[in-house]
Amino acid sequence: QPIPMAGIPHHSYRNYVNRMVAAGHTVVICDQVEDAKLAKGLVKRDVTRIVTPGMVLDPDALDSHSNHYLMGIINKKKRWGLSMLDLTTGDFRLTEVSEEEVLSETYRISPSELLLSEDQRDIPLIRDHLSRLEGVAIKFREPRCFANKETHERLCEHFEVHSLDGFGVEKMQLGTRAAGALLDYVFETQKKDPPHISRLIPYALHDHMVIDEVTCTNLELLESSRARTRKGSLFGLLDRAVTPMGSRKIRSWLMYPLLEPSRIQRRLDAVELFTERSMLRDSLREALKKIYDLERLNGKVASGLATPRDMYTLRTSLAAVPEVSQLLAELGEDGEQLHILRELDPVEEVVEDIQKVLIEDPPALLKDGGVIREGFDEELDECRYIASNNKDMILEMEAREREDTSINSLKIKFNRVFGYFIEVSKPNIHLVPTDRYQRKQTMANHERYITTELDEFGTKVLQAEEKSLELEQTLFTELRERVSLFGPRIASLADRIAQLDALVTFAELAVRYDYCKPELFEESIIDIEQGRHPVVEQMMQAGEFVPNDLKMYLDKGQFVLLTGPNMSGKSTIMRQIALISLMSQIGSFVPARKAQLGICDRIFTRVGASDNLAGGQSTFMVEMTETSNILHNATSRSLVILDEIGRGTSTFDGISIAWAVAEFLHNRISCRTLFATHYHELTELEACLETFRNMSISIQEWNEEIHFLHTLVEGGTNHSYGIQVGRLAGLPRSVVKRAQQILTGLEQGKLPSSADIGGLHASKDNSQLSLFAPAATNNVMSSFLEDELERLDINSLSPMEALQTLFDWKKRMKEEQ
Numbered sequence: 001q002p003i004p005m006a007g008i009p010h011h012s013y014r015n016y017v018n019r020m021v022a023a024g025h026t027v028v029i030c031d032q033v034e035d036a037k038l039a040k041g042l043v044k045r046d047v048t049r050i051v052t053p054g055m056v057l058d059p060d061a062l063d064s065h066s067n068h069y070l071m072g073i074i075n076k077k078k079r080w081g082l083s084m085l086d087l088t089t090g091d092f093r094l095t096e097v098s099e100e101e102v103l104s105e106t107y108r109i110s111p112s113e114l115l116l117s118e119d120q121r122d123i124p125l126i127r128d129h130l131s132r133l134e135g136v137a138i139k140f141r142e143p144r145c146f147a148n149k150e151t152h153e154r155l156c157e158h159f160e161v162h163s164l165d166g167f168g169v170e171k172m173q174l175g176t177r178a179a180g181a182l183l184d185y186v187f188e189t190q191k192k193d194p195p196h197i198s199r200l201i202p203y204a205l206h207d208h209m210v211i212d213e214v215t216c217t218n219l220e221l222l223e224s225s226r227a228r229t230r231k232g233s234l235f236g237l238l239d240r241a242v243t244p245m246g247s248r249k250i251r252s253w254l255m256y257p258l259l260e261p262s263r264i265q266r267r268l269d270a271v272e273l274f275t276e277r278s279m280l281r282d283s284l285r286e287a288l289k290k291i292y293d294l295e296r297l298n299g300k301v302a303s304g305l306a307t308p309r310d311m312y313t314l315r316t317s318l319a320a321v322p323e324v325s326q327l328l329a330e331l332g333e334d335g336e337q338l339h340i341l342r343e344l345d346p347v348e349e350v351v352e353d354i355q356k357v358l359i360e361d362p363p364a365l366l367k368d369g370g371v372i373r374e375g376f377d378e379e380l381d382e383c384r385y386i387a388s389n390n391k392d393m394i395l396e397m398e399a400r401e402r403e404d405t406s407i408n409s410l411k412i413k414f415n416r417v418f419g420y421f422i423e424v425s426k427p428n429i430h431l432v433p434t435d436r437y438q439r440k441q442t443m444a445n446h447e448r449y450i451t452t453e454l455d456e457f458g459t460k461v462l463q464a465e466e467k468s469l470e471l472e473q474t475l476f477t478e479l480r481e482r483v484s485l486f487g488p489r490i491a492s493l494a495d496r497i498a499q500l501d502a503l504v505t506f507a508e509l510a511v512r513y514d515y516c517k518p519e520l521f522e523e524s525i526i527d528i529e530q531g532r533h534p535v536v537e538q539m540m541q542a543g544e545f546v547p548n549d550l551k552m553y554l555d556k557g558q559f560v561l562l563t564g565p566n567m568s569g570k571s572t573i574m575r576q577i578a579l580i581s582l583m584s585q586i587g588s589f590v591p592a593r594k595a596q597l598g599i600c601d602r603i604f605t606r607v608g609a610s611d612n613l614a615g616g617q618s619t620f621m622v623e624m625t626e627t628s629n630i631l632h633n634a635t636s637r638s639l640v641i642l643d644e645i646g647r648g649t650s651t652f653d654g655i656s657i658a659w660a661v662a663e664f665l666h667n668r669i670s671c672r673t674l675f676a677t678h679y680h681e682l683t684e685l686e687a688c689l690e691t692f693r694n695m696s697i698s699i700q701e702w703n704e705e706i707h708f709l710h711t712l713v714e715g716g717t718n719h720s721y722g723i724q725v726g727r728l729a730g731l732p733r734s735v736v737k738r739a740q741q742i743l744t745g746l747e748q749g750k751l752p753s754s755a756d757i758g759g760l761h762a763s764k765d766n767s768q769l770s771l772f773a774p775a776a777t778n779n780v781m782s783s784f785l786e787d788e789l790e791r792l793d794i795n796s797l798s799p800m801e802a803l804q805t806l807f808d809w810k811k812r813m814k815e816e817q
Helices: 010-022 099-109 124-128 148-159 173-190 213-218 234-238 244-255 261-275 278-288 294-302 308-319 321-329 348-357 378-405 426-431 452-484 487-513 570-585 619-633 651-669 680-687 722-728 733-747 754-758 767-791 799-816
Strands: 027-032 045-051 070-076 079-086 091-098 113-117 137-141 411-415 419-425 438-442 446-450 519-521 526-531 548-552 559-563 594-598 603-606 639-643 672-676 692-702 705-714
Touching: 010 027, 045 173, 070 099, 070 124, 070 173, 079 099, 079 173, 091 099, 091 173, 099 124, 099 213, 113 173, 137 173, 148 173, 213 603, 234 244, 234 487, 234 570, 244 294, 244 487, 261 278, 261 487, 261 519, 261 570, 278 321, 278 487, 294 308, 294 452, 294 487, 308 321, 308 348, 308 452, 308 487, 321 487, 348 452, 378 411, 378 452, 419 426, 419 452, 426 446, 526 570, 548 570, 548 705, 559 570, 559 651, 559 680, 570 594, 570 603, 570 639, 570 672, 603 619, 619 639, 619 651, 651 672, 651 680, 680 692, 722 733
Parallel strands: 070 113, 113 137, 519 594, 559 672, 559 692, 603 639, 639 672
Antiparallel strands: 027 045, 070 079, 079 091, 411 419, 419 446, 438 446, 526 548, 526 594, 692 705
């Protein structure tokens, strides 16, 4: 069967490869693997690299702010082994989790490609969820790729060890199998072991706050919920790093907040140190700007894809490290006490080697030539000299031959058939030195000769440019291979630079936005003074955002029921409490005047209304599913944010569910809970639940209008002001007026009668309804005229248009009657 074919320009093939891989395809790259001049018959070609969605190394196709992970997952009974590898940076990790944790951890990793075992295709979690992940390429591999023995041997072979015990993974057999499967896949696609992957890092979920997809989305941690962009998210705010490594480190910390107080405190102390030294902080940021993406440059070197420009960039980046070290030395004893600020390794051997071999600012592509420094290689220098000075050299040789032979008319010429040759006129043939000159061609008036020296020179001239490029290729490849041996040291340095950049960035944000250093406790408390939403306040004019206080202690206020009108700021306040807690546990200062916070093991959120039509779930079903997840998995150290539980069903059903959920969270789990609702009946729980506390958002009423004060105050409220909010949203005046009439009747225990509802649609034969119909009609017509008059611009109305408008209204009144 014929296969469609499309040709692409070889010099820009990367653009086409990136587009095909982005579409989920696998691209096999074949290269010529022998010299065409030496080949007998067809030139030998072979597969040199396979590009898959998880094996992309071209920086133009990658997001510099996030890692590009390949992920492997294997299951055995109730345990799951997970491993993730970023080939561009060398980040290689593994863990083991329960079935309930697989999806949330996969979301946090956000892999581009996922490897699964073929014999586990029908496991429900894989069949119904993992294999259907949006935007993730799924590859089912042969079971042997995940086999215990084979994966263990592959890892030991790569790290050149007899046992993996030194990596601390002896209790993570499933995770090790997943890691070995990834390394096998890398070798299969890249055709060699990546030397920059020098560490295998195990981690446990209980060391980090758990953040699932729902919480990440509701709190807008990575992208805004409306625009789906980094702008408007917490990451978009925090990511002021000056290096790509720093950006990725901040993202990683954001998705993996710490639980160990000592580790958090070390970060906070470092941030505090930089907030106190503004000049040093500014100097460090300027120095760090000179350092490019060391992690991905190191990955390109290890993969054999680094260009001369990449190598030069690596050199200039490493050369900037001593300046950073000198600045850190200014911290003195304060800096030495912080392990993360210890002295940096500048990898001077690499700087010296690259500087010795490459010219300053070399061409981007090796095929362009001219990348090796003059004086580094004698043979290359000779080829270059010949290629650029061959005419002068020919004239010098010609003059020398004339002097040696005493033939003044001797000339050295060139043609495409013989190349370079010596031409002697017939009268001077007797002067030709027969021991050196070899006759090549006889012409009518002269003879043509060649000498060994001229023949060799001709060969050199003809091959000089080609030979020069070959030598540069060889010398550059040797340089790249030498530098790749320093991959582990460069990777370690890059990680340290990333941490430093992240910490200095946190300090910069703290000073710029007036953040405070949080105090952390093991107890489940929250005590925030003048807390602010970090993202929302930046979208407002300075001073417009209204800060709020909140105290939640074990003996009082662990459960806060929040009431108040729509648009008053309930959701913003709840989200800002969650974000302040999360920011404190990544080591950042927080937007508040003062913050005392207990460590959270997990933040749960049930916010907003959304459905899952593809999964067959209504809005209410999604709400109940998320609530169920909270009730089953929250602990006493969790922070729970609930917004409008039970609103997707009947009023009585909704109140009942919300009441029961509140009791369960208070009595059974006893976790810090912020519960926003319009079911004012729930405020009665304060009288019977010990740590239950009513709070509300204050407003100001004036002439039937409301003004939002956005201030959190003690006590509940029994008004939602929904009709007033509807009027502010632009509902027609007639609808607002009618809603107010119905509300007044409902508050008096009266439902709207059929007469009130059906004046326009009542039967003319029904005498009782016709008795009230004119009044209903008048009410409707009155509201219609009010709306029309409100929209009417009298100043722009001509006399004729005014008469036409009155005519239309009168006609409408007759029709209504």
